[in-house]
Every structure is written in structure tokens, then in C-alpha cells.
Amino acid sequence: MSSQIMPTETELRSNRADDAQALEEDARLRNDIRLLGRILGDTVRDQEGADVFDLVERIRQTSIRFHRDEDRLARRELETILDSMSISETVRIVRAFSYFSHLANIAEDHNNIRQMRARSAKNGIRAGMLAETLAHAQAKGFGAADLRKFFATSLVSPVLTAHPTEVRRKSTMDREMEVAALLDRRERVQFTPEESEANDEQLRREVLTLWQTNMLRRTKLTVLDEVANGLAFYDYTLLREVPRLLCALEDRLDGGEEAAGELASFLRMGSWIGGDRDGNPFVTAEVMRGTLRLQSSRILQFYLEELHALGAELSIAAHLADISEELRVLAERSPDTSPHRSGEPYRLAVSGVYARLTATAQRLEVEISRKPVGAAAAYSSAAELKADLDVLDRSLISNNARVIARGRLRLLRRAVDCFGFHLARLDIRQNSAVHERTVAELVDAAIPGMSYLALGEEARISLLTSELRSARPLTSSFVKYSDETLGELAVFRAAAEAHAKFGADVIPQSIISMCKGVSDMLEVAVLLKEVGLINPSGRSAINIVPLFETIEDLQASSAIMDRMLSLHDYRRLVDSRGAVQEVMLGYSDSNKDGGFVTSGWELYKAEIGLVEVFERHHVRLRLFHGRGGSVGRGGGPSYDAIIAQPGGAVNGQIRITEQGEIISSKYSNAEVGRNNLEILAAATLEASLLHPRQSAPKREYLVAMDQLSALAFKAYRGLVYETEGFVDYFWSSTVINEIATLNIGSRPASRKKTRAIEDLRAIPWVFSWAQCRLMLPGWYGFGSAVETWIAEHPEQGMAFLKELYREWPFFRMLLSNMDMVLAKSSIAIASRYAELVPDEALREKIFGRIRREWHSSIEALLDIMGQERLLQGNPLLERSVRHRFPYLDPLNHVQVELLREHRAQNPDEQILRGIQLTINGISAGLRNTG
Structure with missing residues (x-):
């Protein structure tokens, strides 16, 4: 007798029904894409002529044929077509394929909303949503009073930042939102024939306006431009959906009655735009x-x-x-x-x-x-x-x-x-090195003969804690300070003014980037005391938040916070803030520093250590996760990321950055925005109440992960920081130079004027690897780590890694994100970018290593996950990625050729514009690239 468990007839019918529904949803998505594609094609024909339209169609059909059949003849034909185009034709083709990616995104988002509604209508609740989580909590014995008490001390705060990864202009986004609204209306309203014609005409009008709108910004954004762009999402979604969500949750807890009083407003919007x-x-x-x-x-x-x-x-x-x-x-x-x-x-x-x-x-x-x-x-x-x-x-x-x-x-x-009267809580953030120089200048001027920078860490701690207790100001109107010091003091004084004008919630946090020690935090405390936000009696009007970013800093974070909370003068400040201390963890720089596997693991271990330290000191820990949009910068599904946190790390309070193109994808549509807010709240509730502390991973899991991380770290550092010529390879084989020409943000791409990877910001680092379709920060080192680990642990082997994936949410999330990143990569396309490296020996040496690691990472990933192909467990995303490749590949091919021309000093201005347009189109096609 077979031991295989056979599905029941009921299950078979259910599966067939689910399959039928999936096919129907897929068909409706294809219909929407065809509709928008047809309108775009008509627009191209009308505006650019039949020759350009025919060229677009030839490229599109040839690329689809190549991807469908892996026809090498089709690939050669595609390359011949693309190589034979003039610069003027190339720019038109790039615009057509870029806009198709944007329109396909609209159709996919519309389809996701359609599915969300269908599930809600079928079950009354949506998977992973707040209602479902509340039902789970109530099933586990948490009553309405318990949940109200939980939310009374909770904080869920999405923090919008101006990190420059959104390549679209607001003018373009507004038109795209109109297209989305028209698609939605087609679905929801039963049209008369006349109304149907009017909707078609309006769609054509919006697509034509898009075609005739500059896709690229002509001027660089100012900070206040970024503020205005961020405020648009309050109009689109947040002003109405945040209150609606809280009211709906209140009703669900009270059964429609209000006798229990109002639910605490635990959902608070934050911002870095204008304060970072x-x-x-x-x-x-x-x-x-x-x-x-x-x-x-x-x-x-x-x-x-x-x-x-x-x-x-x-x-x-x-x-x-x-x-x-x-x-x-x-x-x-x-x-x-x-x-x-x-x-x-x-x-x-x-x-x-x-x-x-x-x-x-x-x-x-x-x-x-x-x-x-x-x-x-x-x-x-x-x-x-x-x-x-x-x-x-x-x-x-x-x-x-x-x-x-x-x-x-x-x-x-x-x-x-x-x-309130402030809309969003604005954080102020500055690098610890700037704080250090500012305090050094103040101290040296106030204490003759002192050289603050020459002091060791213990001497600094002693001096700074003494200053915190002193009522004497450090600054003097008789001293001429540097412009940097005057600028820093002016910002802190403006924060104090804002507190007096708008209330304490207007600027609740001062964040210290690259925090490396106790003195970094005490320096900020002294500066805050100087402007009256901290007083000598130990009361603080603002939270001092360390940001631990590099691998070394993450490893030191627990010891630093243990020492901080042991300092009497600092502990008084924490107690005055309700005995809550926030700690920010940096996903981007830790990834650039140590690679995807090690970054994820060191973040996880840092959280475990911080939880233990804070419990010992009886202080509530609030973690602030500095996640980006791409997996290489901590991106991925928010719900899974929160649930995968170690026990005690959430504890009812969480803040998460929302950056770049992720802001528009989450909050430009009210229904999608509401769904994303619910996801954050639901995950916070589930991670805090429904995941008991004893669910911590087994010790052998932690040991194995330590070993895998060390191996992955060695492989990543060996390539990026220890391979001679890697910097030259990176700057030659990616669009890193050309990204800097895009007017997508107010902030410079590098911290210093060097080509060193250490000084490069994490955003352009990740963005560049996405453009050439390697996504290297999202997977490199994993394959060789698994291969070596299995060779060193034959008694555990692959079966143990499969158990890790099956039983441990952290490991499962790590691999799931890698699965998505690798599915969007293309080693064939990446090889074209490698050809841009003029040194053939360097090119072969480095790209050969990358290619081998890419293949071994995919092989290891599929084996552990039990899949035959990437994204096998996520068919909707698999189809989305598969459908996009034929439209992405021509853009990549054109980008390579334009880069070649641009770097050969071709003076034609259309070449740089064409490169910028390809960056826009590829980013739109890949979506979470920044």
C-alpha cells in the first residue's frame, strides 16, 4: 500500500476551483495589460509614425519569441535590430518600452486590488490582515479589554524618507493614478455604451498626456520639493485612511459600541524629509x-x-x-x-x-x-x-x-x-562624526587647554556626563565658531523652537548615524541640553536614538546600550521618556559592508542581544528598522519581516522606514495604502502577542547560521573589498556614474569625493547592481557558503538546511527574499555589462567569479526550498517577472550600447538622455530596485 496521502474529493474540487480562479484572475490581468498596451501602441503610431510603431512591435515580438522558446536565432535577430537603430530611434523605442513597464505596473496593482477584494468578499477577512490577526488573538484568549490595553502602549510608525530611488516625476505619477482610477471604474461600474466609450477616450487621453510629458526631471530637486512630494501621499491616502483604520479597529473590538471609550491612536506617521x-x-x-x-x-x-x-x-x-x-x-x-x-x-x-x-x-x-x-x-x-x-x-x-x-x-x-498641528513626526538625523567635531569645538573653547578629540573614550564619557549635570552653557557669544558648528547648533535651536510652537510630538527623535560608542550618544545629549531640550535635572524632551549600521557596529550594539543604560545620568533621561529607549538598525550599510546573508544574520543577533540587555535594565526597547525598497537594503514583504523578528524584539512598538519608489507603490492608492497600514499593525500585534518567547530557534540553528554567515561574509568581502581591481570593475560595468546625473534627490551619491565602495552610499550601490540585472547585494556569497558548510558538516548536510527553512521563520524569509531577487536577475544580460570593462583580464577574473557564485546560489536555494525553478512557490510573482523580461531585456541591451557611446565621449546630448530613460524604464520594470 502506498504511504502517500491522497487528496479528498472535496480538496480536489477546492483545488480545481482555486486553479480556475487563478486562471481567471490571470486572464483579467492579461486583458488589462493588452488594453493599455494597445492604447500605448496607438499613441506611438499617432505621435511618432508607423515606422516607429512597427519597430517597437518587431522588437517586442522578437524578444517574446526569444524568452518563450529560448531561441538563439531570435536573440541574434533582436540584437541586430537594436544595434542598427539611430540615436533618435533609440530614444523613442526606450520611451515606448519604459511606458509599457509603467502601464503594466498599473495593471498588476489593479489586479492585486481585485484579488484582495475577492478574498475579502469570500472570507470576510483578508489573509494577513488585521481582522484575521484579531481573530487569532481572541481565539487564544485575548479579550477586547486585553487588546485595548495592548494598543494603549503600542506604536506602529511608518517613516517616510526622501532616499532617492523614485525615478518618476510627480506629474507622471498623477497621470498614472488617473489611468488606475479609470481601470478601477471599468470594473466597479456597469457602463452604458456611451459611458464605456467615454472611459476609453479618457484612457487614451491620459496615455497621450503621459507620452507628451517629460519622463525625466529637468532640474535637481530641492529638499522642500522632496517635502512637497512626500506630502502628496497624505492627500492620496494617509489623511483619510489612518483615521478610518483606527475607527474600524475600534468598532471590531467593541462590536459597534463605544462604551469602552476610544482606542488609543497607536498608528503615527513619521518623516525624515527635511530633517535628515x-x-x-x-x-x-x-x-x-x-x-x-x-x-x-x-x-x-x-x-x-x-x-x-x-x-x-x-x-x-x-x-x-x-x-x-x-x-x-x-x-x-x-x-x-x-x-x-x-x-x-x-x-x-x-x-x-x-x-x-x-x-x-x-x-x-x-x-x-x-x-x-x-x-x-x-x-x-x-x-x-x-x-x-x-x-x-x-x-x-x-x-x-x-x-x-x-x-x-x-x-x-x-x-x-x-x-495634531504637525501632521508627521519629523526626526532629525546627523552623522556621529559631525556631532563629535561640534562638541569638540564647543568644549575646547569653553575649557582652555582642552583637546577633546585627543581624549580617550572613558575620559570623554566622564567629561560629557559632567556637562549634562552642569547648568553652565557651553556656547559663548564671544567665541567665533566654524560654519559647521553654527549650522548644527542652529538646527538644534530650531528643534527647540518647534517644540514650543507645535508641541513635543513635532520632533520626537534625534538619530545618530554611524553610532560607534557611548560618547556618540552623550555628545548629542550635551547638544540638546545646550538648546534646552534636556535640562540639568535629567529631563529630556526628545529621544536620543543610536543608529547601528556596519557589521562591526551591530556586533557592538548590545555592549554599547548596556553601558548607556548603566550610566546614571543617561538613565535619568530615558526614565523621563517613560523608560523607553529606541534603537535604529541599518539594513543598507550593513549589507554593503558584509553582504546579504551576514547583514541579515548580524541584524537578527543584534536584536537578540538588545532584547536581553533591555530586559535586564527594565527598559522598554523600541526598534526602528531602516529598511530600503530592494532586498539588498532590507526590503521584502513587511509582514514576513516583522513576524520573523526574534522573540521580544517587537513588543508592541516598531518603526520602519518607507523609502523611494516603495512609498508610491504602497501609498499612492488609498485601498492599497490602507492594506499596507493594516499589515504593519497586524504583524506588530501577532509578533508581540501570539509568538511566545519559548519559540526562540534551537541552539543548533543559531550555530549553523553563524557558520553560514561567516562563510558568506568571507566570500562577499573577498570579492568586494579584497579583490584588486574590483572598484574599477564596478564603476565600469554599472551605471553608477550616470545615476548621479538623474535629478531624483537632493542628496549627493557619495559621502566623500572618492570612488571607494566604503564611501559610496548604499542606495546607488544597490541601484547600480539592479540596473545591470545582477542584484549582487541580494545574494552574493550564499552559494559558496552552503557548498562549503555541507562539505564541512556531512553528518547534517542538506537535510539539516531544509529543516532550517521549514522550521525557522528567519531563515525562510532570508531565502524567500533571495528567491525573488535571483528571479529578477539575468546572468546573460549582466554579461553584456561586463563587456563595458576595458581590461579583458579583469573582466574575466571578476565576472567569472560572479557567474559561478550566481549559479551555485541558485542551485543551493532551489535545493533547500525544494523547488525546481525560482519563484515556484509564488506563481503570481513568477508570471509577473516572466512577462516583464521581454520588455526589460531590450532596455538593458540599449542601455549598454548607449553607455558605450557615452563613455567614448560621443557629444550627442540624446545619448545621456537615452541612458537616463533606460534607467527609468528598467527601474519601473523591476519595481523594488532602490
């Missing part, structure tokens, strides 16, 4: 003030718009409905003297709130387009505004109008609670 000074000389004190004004202006404008709409809705007459005494008093205070509202107390109350809010805008010196209805006193805080709105809420509820209170008013009250 690390390596960006353009973020000054004045720019930071401008950032806060823009943020405040946007949220106050939103409140005023909502109050205007609320006033129109609350037309309740006094003789038809009772009101509370406090509502009557609020209405009587209103400066609104219109006779039309004399018998409408709610409208009078709202107009009074409106008047006070416009006065508040004047107090805060922010611009708004709305005019007051009369003179009124400004609010001193957002809590005062919330209190007035609560008066309306209580009056409606007490007079049997709860259903009205649960509408716009409820969402507005929640928005005020979430966003």
Missing part, C-alpha cells in the same frame, strides 16, 4: 522650519476643509433636536453672526471652531487658503481643538444621534488625535 542631515548639506535650520510650515499648512488646510463640509452636514435645528449645555456654550462663543445659522447650534459651534483654527494658522505662521468667519482666539494645542470637537460628539450621542457622530465628525476627531 546625514550627508545632505542642503538640510539646514531654515529648511527644517520650512518643512514644518509645509506639514502644518497641509494638515490645518485639511481640518478646515473637513470643518467646512461638517458645517454643511450638521444642519440640525435647535427646535427639532435637543443639545447639551456644553454644546450651547460652544455655539454661543462663535463669532458667526449670520442670521441663517441663528437656530442651528451645531453649525454655529463648527464655525466657531473654524474661526479658532484659522487664528491658529496665523499663530503658527503657516499659509492656508481659507478665511475666518470672525475673530477668535487661537488654539494653544491640538488637544484643545480635539476637546471642542468632543463637545459636538458628546452632544450628538447624548441626544440619540450617535449615527451622525460616527460620520465625518468621528474621522475628523481621530485625525486631530493622529496628526
Whole structure:
């Protein structure tokens, strides 16, 4: 008798139904792509002529034939076509294929939303979503009161950053969003024939506008441009969806009743845009003030718009409905003297709130387009505004109008609670070396004969803790300081001003990049004390957050924090902040430093060590994960990443950076944005409550991972930092030089003016490897590590690694992300870029090593995961990647040829523009590249 377990008839029917649904979804996606592709083709024909359209079609069909049949003849034919084009034709072709990638992304996003809705309609909940996690928690015995208590001390904070990996202009994104809205309308609305024709025409109009819009920015972004771009996502999604999510969660916990009171607003938006000074000389004190004004202006404008709409809705007459005494008093205070509202107390109350809010805008010196209805006193805080709105809420509820209170008013009250007058919590960040130089200058001027930089670490700690206790200022108006020191002090003073103006939530964190020791944190404490954000009695108005980035710093992080929390003077500051200490972990630089495997493992080990240290000191740990979009910079599914954290590392509080193109992919669509916010909240809840501490990995897992990491580290460092000529190979075989010509951010690509890998920022490092389709930071070293480890541990062998993958979420996530990265890579395309290296011996030496490691990594990955091909376990993504290759490969081929021409000093300006367009198109086709 066979021991194989056979599926039941019910399971077979279920599987067939699932397969049928998948086929139907795939067919609908293809139909959307064909529709948009057909409209784009018509646009190209109309705008560029039949010859260009025919050329695009020849390239497209030849590339598809090559990929479908692996026809070498087709590949040679494709290369012949592409090599024979003029520069002018090349630019047109690149634009066509780039826009196709953008339109295909829209269709895929629309299909994902369609599937999300279908699952929600079928099950009432969506996999991985908050409702499902709440159901799991309640099944494990956590009642509504327990969950409310959990959220009362929780913090889930996505932090938007301006890291430059979004290659699209806002003008382009706006048009793409219109296309997405039109696709959505086709699905949701039953059109008449006339309406269907109008929708088709509008789609054509949007695609034509796209074609005639500059794909590339002509000028470099300023920091305030970046701020404005970031604020757009509040309009698209966040202003409405954050309050809606919290209200929906409150309803689910209360069963629609509000007797238990309001749920804590644990979801808080953060931002680095306009506050991140690390390596960006353009973020000054004045720019930071401008950032806060823009943020405040946007949220106050939103409140005023909502109050205007609320006033129109609350037309309740006094003789038809009772009101509370406090509502009557609020209405009587209103400066609104219109006779039309004399018998409408709610409208009078709202107009009074409106008047006070416009006065508040004047107090805060922010611009708004709305005019007051009369003179009124400004609010001193957002809590005062919330209190007035609560008066309306209580009056409606007490007079049997709860259903009205649960509408716009409820969402507005929640928005005020979430966003205050500052909109997003702005972090300030600077490199530890800058803080060190600033403090050194202040100390040396204040203490004659002192040389701070000559002091050892212990002497520095002693001096700095003494300064924290001293009421004497370090600065003097009689000393002439350097521009750098004056600039740093100006930023800290501007932060103190912002606290006084907007409240303490406006700038809650000061982050220290490249934090390497205790003195790095104490230096920031001294600077904060100098501007009054820390006082000598040990109270702090701001969190001091170390950012551990390199492999060495991650390994030292636990010891550093153990020492910090043991220092009486620092511990007083932590206790004044509610005994919560935030620690930021850097995924990007640790990857560039040690490779994908070692970076992931050292981050995991650092978290284990930090959890132990913080528990011993009875301080709550809040981890801030500096993740990028690409896997090489810590990217990948947020839910899986949070669930894979070691026990105790989440503990109800988490902050995560959202960067570059990931911001637009997650938050430009309201429904997708809401889903992503729910994912963060659900994963935080599950990791905190549903994963008991005893689920820590077995010791033999940790030992094996240590060994694999050491082997992968050796392979990665051996290639990147120890191979002679590797720097030359990298700068020759990638678009690193040309990326710097894109106007996609305000920050320089390197920290110093050198070609060294150490000084290069992680973003252009990862971005460059993605463009040439190698994605090297996302996998290099894994194959040789597995091969060597198995040879050294034959008694455990592959079976043990398969067990690791099956039983350990961390290892499973590591391999899953690698699976996706390798699926998007192409060694054949990468070989074309290697040909750009003029030194043939160097090219063969380095690319030969990369090719061998690529093959061995794929082989090891498939064996451990039990797959026959990459992405076998993720068919939707597999099809997406497979469908994209025929449109990506021509862009890569053209990019190589244009790079060759550009580096041969061809003066034609179209060549650089063509390279920039290919960067845009390839980035769009790969999606998470930065």
C-alpha cells in the first residue's frame, strides 16, 4: 500500500476551483495589460509614425519569441535590430518600452486590488490582515479589554524618507493614478455604451498626456520639493485612511459600541524629509522650519476643509433636536453672526471652531487658503481643538444621534488625535562624526587647554556626563565658531523652537548615524541640553536614538546600550521618556559592508542581544528598522519581516522606514495604502502577542547560521573589498556614474569625493547592481557558503538546511527574499555589462567569479526550498517577472550600447538622455530596485 496521502474529493474540487480562479484572475490581468498596451501602441503610431510603431512591435515580438522558446536565432535577430537603430530611434523605442513597464505596473496593482477584494468578499477577512490577526488573538484568549490595553502602549510608525530611488516625476505619477482610477471604474461600474466609450477616450487621453510629458526631471530637486512630494501621499491616502483604520479597529473590538471609550491612536506617521542631515548639506535650520510650515499648512488646510463640509452636514435645528449645555456654550462663543445659522447650534459651534483654527494658522505662521468667519482666539494645542470637537460628539450621542457622530465628525476627531498641528513626526538625523567635531569645538573653547578629540573614550564619557549635570552653557557669544558648528547648533535651536510652537510630538527623535560608542550618544545629549531640550535635572524632551549600521557596529550594539543604560545620568533621561529607549538598525550599510546573508544574520543577533540587555535594565526597547525598497537594503514583504523578528524584539512598538519608489507603490492608492497600514499593525500585534518567547530557534540553528554567515561574509568581502581591481570593475560595468546625473534627490551619491565602495552610499550601490540585472547585494556569497558548510558538516548536510527553512521563520524569509531577487536577475544580460570593462583580464577574473557564485546560489536555494525553478512557490510573482523580461531585456541591451557611446565621449546630448530613460524604464520594470 502506498504511504502517500491522497487528496479528498472535496480538496480536489477546492483545488480545481482555486486553479480556475487563478486562471481567471490571470486572464483579467492579461486583458488589462493588452488594453493599455494597445492604447500605448496607438499613441506611438499617432505621435511618432508607423515606422516607429512597427519597430517597437518587431522588437517586442522578437524578444517574446526569444524568452518563450529560448531561441538563439531570435536573440541574434533582436540584437541586430537594436544595434542598427539611430540615436533618435533609440530614444523613442526606450520611451515606448519604459511606458509599457509603467502601464503594466498599473495593471498588476489593479489586479492585486481585485484579488484582495475577492478574498475579502469570500472570507470576510483578508489573509494577513488585521481582522484575521484579531481573530487569532481572541481565539487564544485575548479579550477586547486585553487588546485595548495592548494598543494603549503600542506604536506602529511608518517613516517616510526622501532616499532617492523614485525615478518618476510627480506629474507622471498623477497621470498614472488617473489611468488606475479609470481601470478601477471599468470594473466597479456597469457602463452604458456611451459611458464605456467615454472611459476609453479618457484612457487614451491620459496615455497621450503621459507620452507628451517629460519622463525625466529637468532640474535637481530641492529638499522642500522632496517635502512637497512626500506630502502628496497624505492627500492620496494617509489623511483619510489612518483615521478610518483606527475607527474600524475600534468598532471590531467593541462590536459597534463605544462604551469602552476610544482606542488609543497607536498608528503615527513619521518623516525624515527635511530633517535628515546625514550627508545632505542642503538640510539646514531654515529648511527644517520650512518643512514644518509645509506639514502644518497641509494638515490645518485639511481640518478646515473637513470643518467646512461638517458645517454643511450638521444642519440640525435647535427646535427639532435637543443639545447639551456644553454644546450651547460652544455655539454661543462663535463669532458667526449670520442670521441663517441663528437656530442651528451645531453649525454655529463648527464655525466657531473654524474661526479658532484659522487664528491658529496665523499663530503658527503657516499659509492656508481659507478665511475666518470672525475673530477668535487661537488654539494653544491640538488637544484643545480635539476637546471642542468632543463637545459636538458628546452632544450628538447624548441626544440619540450617535449615527451622525460616527460620520465625518468621528474621522475628523481621530485625525486631530493622529496628526495634531504637525501632521508627521519629523526626526532629525546627523552623522556621529559631525556631532563629535561640534562638541569638540564647543568644549575646547569653553575649557582652555582642552583637546577633546585627543581624549580617550572613558575620559570623554566622564567629561560629557559632567556637562549634562552642569547648568553652565557651553556656547559663548564671544567665541567665533566654524560654519559647521553654527549650522548644527542652529538646527538644534530650531528643534527647540518647534517644540514650543507645535508641541513635543513635532520632533520626537534625534538619530545618530554611524553610532560607534557611548560618547556618540552623550555628545548629542550635551547638544540638546545646550538648546534646552534636556535640562540639568535629567529631563529630556526628545529621544536620543543610536543608529547601528556596519557589521562591526551591530556586533557592538548590545555592549554599547548596556553601558548607556548603566550610566546614571543617561538613565535619568530615558526614565523621563517613560523608560523607553529606541534603537535604529541599518539594513543598507550593513549589507554593503558584509553582504546579504551576514547583514541579515548580524541584524537578527543584534536584536537578540538588545532584547536581553533591555530586559535586564527594565527598559522598554523600541526598534526602528531602516529598511530600503530592494532586498539588498532590507526590503521584502513587511509582514514576513516583522513576524520573523526574534522573540521580544517587537513588543508592541516598531518603526520602519518607507523609502523611494516603495512609498508610491504602497501609498499612492488609498485601498492599497490602507492594506499596507493594516499589515504593519497586524504583524506588530501577532509578533508581540501570539509568538511566545519559548519559540526562540534551537541552539543548533543559531550555530549553523553563524557558520553560514561567516562563510558568506568571507566570500562577499573577498570579492568586494579584497579583490584588486574590483572598484574599477564596478564603476565600469554599472551605471553608477550616470545615476548621479538623474535629478531624483537632493542628496549627493557619495559621502566623500572618492570612488571607494566604503564611501559610496548604499542606495546607488544597490541601484547600480539592479540596473545591470545582477542584484549582487541580494545574494552574493550564499552559494559558496552552503557548498562549503555541507562539505564541512556531512553528518547534517542538506537535510539539516531544509529543516532550517521549514522550521525557522528567519531563515525562510532570508531565502524567500533571495528567491525573488535571483528571479529578477539575468546572468546573460549582466554579461553584456561586463563587456563595458576595458581590461579583458579583469573582466574575466571578476565576472567569472560572479557567474559561478550566481549559479551555485541558485542551485543551493532551489535545493533547500525544494523547488525546481525560482519563484515556484509564488506563481503570481513568477508570471509577473516572466512577462516583464521581454520588455526589460531590450532596455538593458540599449542601455549598454548607449553607455558605450557615452563613455567614448560621443557629444550627442540624446545619448545621456537615452541612458537616463533606460534607467527609468528598467527601474519601473523591476519595481523594488532602490
